[in-house]
Amino acid sequence: MKTIEQIKLEQPIFYQTIYNEFKQNKRNHAYLIEGHDAYQYAEFLVKSLLCQDELLCCNRCRICQQVSENSYIDMIHYNGKEEPIKKGAIEAIQSKLLKTSVEGHGKIYVIESIENSTPEAINSLLKILEEPVEGIYAVFTCENINRVLPTIVSRCQIFRLKPLNMGLMKDNLIEQGTTEEKANILTHISSSSVQMLELSKNDSFNDLIIEALNFIEDYYFKKENLALNVQTNLLKKFKDRDSIALFLDLIVLGFKDVLNKNNHIDQIFCDHDFILNCQDEDEALIEKIENILTIKNDLSYNANIALIIDRLVYSI
Ligand SMILES: [Zn+2]
Known part of the structure; x- marks a missing residue:
């Protein structure tokens, strides 16, 4: 699980876009996040869509914790990397989403590595995406957006994550008010964004x-x-x-x-x-x-x- 500070440091555009849109009460019914380790950012988005305590995710409330543990009852989560997404999986989403929400805070389905879906599954998925229902959100991840069918892509809000690198994080630290010298030092000393943030504070x-x-x-x-x-x-x-x-x-x-x-x-x-x-x-x-x-x-x-x-x- 990534903290909000980590998300901000690693992917400031992703963070800022979500922050600005949520502040204006804008939420999309479908999102597609492209990048390596995209689920970590998808998880942040899912919690932000559901969390009742903060504008984005708080990482503390029951809902945020349940999403972390993958036990939120109104969430369906598939991972195409583990096995290809088949039509049956999409039908399961369909039938579960049609029932009323147990929690009443929004329903969500997450499909990781959506590029690994069968054509039949994608066809069924398109039908759901074509008729968005309020309070039902889709969050997809992929490693390479070029391998996702354009008809899916065009129905989603897209986030293309940048590969993590220390140089980028240094720029982000400076943007957040750290001096250039300290950002240089942190870049050379830290082995991860977590350590970078800890030392910077x-x-x-x-x-x-x-x-x-x-x-x-x-x-x-x-x-x-x-x-x-x-x-x-x-x-x-x-x-x-x-x-x-x-x-x-x-x-x-x-x-x-x-x-x-x-x-x-x-x-x-x-x-x-x-x-x-x-x-x-x-x-x-x-x-x-x-x-x-x-x-x-x-x-x-x-x-x-x-x-x-x-x-x-x-x-x-
Ligand atoms: Zn929360």
């Missing part, structure tokens, strides 16, 4: 960024202070392994930035010009980065954080 992550920048600055310009500053600042504030691992990732980014500068590649820490004055050879930088990555690896089974940081200070 985490205040202590901002402190870690400052500690990492101080470390790089001390290393190049006040090396005699490095050990003491690490002891009195970093290790006082951060005593857990996860934070130290993030700190190590951040200083890798700092040294990478010096390498980037040498090679005229855009800076990750783009708000910190001091990096432009850090002098180092490419080979030495690569060795440092490798050293830090080894230390980070050792961190996972060495409990003594102070020793690990000592090793860091004296090995680079």
Whole structure:
């Protein structure tokens, strides 16, 4: 299940279109979502169509939870990927939808991978789509819209999801108010949109960024202070392994930035010009980065954080 924030970050156009239309009380009777993993977004749409608590889905109420668990009684859900959709499945939708709603909050049928349907099933489906009934919604997904019959496509509101990539999510973060530097850092550090969002809202992550920048600055310009500053600042504030691992990732980014500068590649820490004055050879930088990555690896089974940081200070 994706949170609303994730949906916004990953597919802002999809999110914004639904938000705007629902706000104007516009709901279509049929939707087709094209993309990899489209069901996750279909689920958001289904909940948004049914949820009684919020304009879009709340992910908390009974209905939203039942949709998550696939147990909402007025919902029929087929997946063409598991087995091709046959005429009988569509007839089952037809007969169930004709009965009155048990919940009274709208009925919905979801067909994943609609491209895997038999021609007979599609014919029956077209009959339902041609005579939309208020309160009955269809949500379809497909991997490739070109494989869905145009007569189906033309009766649906279409969403074509963009493939997820960190660059796109970085742009979305900036659009939502994150600074370019922080968006750069998050793109390089996070392994998923979930982690990206968690870190973007985490205040202590901002402190870690400052500690990492101080470390790089001390290393190049006040090396005699490095050990003491690490002891009195970093290790006082951060005593857990996860934070130290993030700190190590951040200083890798700092040294990478010096390498980037040498090679005229855009800076990750783009708000910190001091990096432009850090002098180092490419080979030495690569060795440092490798050293830090080894230390980070050792961190996972060495409990003594102070020793690990000592090793860091004296090995680079
Ligand atoms: Zn809800």
